[in-house]
Amino acid sequence: MAALLDEAHLCHLRELRARPATIDDEGLRLGDTYVMFFAESGLMAEHAAALIGGRCGADVLEVGLGLGVFAQQLAPLAPASYTAVEPHPAVVNLVAPRVRTDLPCPVTIVVEPWQALDLESESVDAIMYDTWPPDGYADADFTSFVEQVAVPALRPAGRFSFFHSGSRMSEARARVLDEHFPGWSATSVTIPSNRLPTGWTKPTGDFLVPCAQKGVR
Numbered sequence: 001m002a003a004l005l006d007e008a009h010l011c012h013l014r015e016l017r018a019r020p021a022t023i024d025d026e027g028l029r030l031g032d033t034y035v036m037f038f039a040e041s042g043l044m045a046e047h048a049a050a051l052i053g054g055r056c057g058a059d060v061l062e063v064g065l066g067l068g069v070f071a072q073q074l075a076p077l078a079p080a081s082y083t084a085v086e087p088h089p090a091v092v093n094l095v096a097p098r099v100r101t102d103l104p105c106p107v108t109i110v111v112e113p114w115q116a117l118d119l120e121s122e123s124v125d126a127i128m129y130d131t132w133p134p135d136g137y138a139d140a141d142f143t144s145f146v147e148q149v150a151v152p153a154l155r156p157a158g159r160f161s162f163f164h165s166g167s168r169m170s171e172a173r174a175r176v177l178d179e180h181f182p183g184w185s186a187t188s189v190t191i192p193s194n195r196l197p198t199g200w201t202k203p204t205g206d207f208l209v210p211c212a213q214k215g216v217r
């Protein structure tokens with residue numbers, strides 16, 4: 001995996017970690033930029049339901065702990081374990097205590113970028129991918145993550161979801177899903193404009209909740 005951390009990614013990580021992390025009534029800011037809002041809790045609940053709804057006892061991996069909003073939505077779904085990978089130590093210090101309190105299962109936080117992960121093959125049931133790649137690397141990182149982490153780490157019939165702004169799946173992402181999963185779907189979710197916080201930074205209140213399922217041998 002270390003090969004995935006080239007100079008552009010190492011530089012991005014250095015800059016990311018140098019940004020002060022703060023949480024206010026609206027969400028999590030890294031430096032001046034909000035990266036996650038409490039207003040996204042309904043959206044994250046849809047991701048959680050798509051990934052493990054109706055499947056008690058799932059081992060769940062999240063890439064990008066962020067504000068812990070997705071993690072909190074797992075609580076009523078009774079996961080067996082929750083692991084997050086998050087490279088910003090201050091984010092972990094701020095958010096991990098709340099997640100550990102709220103989740104009724106063992107919680108592991110790996111304070112690393114996902115590119116440093118060394119997961120056992122077929123060891124998780126569900127993966128949520130919601131990270132902040134360097135500018136210009138979003139699709140390339142997504143492809144690497146699916147090929148080199150998600151597909152090997154998922155158990156047969158395990159599920160993969162990811163943050164998706166906007167209401168149309170990009171061709172690049174659809175191609176990756178088509179290539180690596182026998183089936184996937186995506187449902188639309190909209191956060192009404194009157195519920196968007198004043199500091200809203202994302203391009204739209206429209207989202208997709210994709211869910212891809214690994215094959216069963």
Ligand SMILES: C[S@@+](CC[C@H](N)C(=O)[O-])C[C@H]1O[C@@H](n2cnc3c(N)ncnc32)[C@H](O)[C@@H]1O
Binds near residue numbers: 035064091112130131
């Ligand atoms: C949008 S936030 C995640 C929000 C989270 N899903 C939630 O529900 O609160 C993105 C997070 O990804 C983290 N991140 C950035 N680069 C990463 C990497 N290479 N591996 C894992 N996480 C990364 C950021 O520090 C940030 O906390």
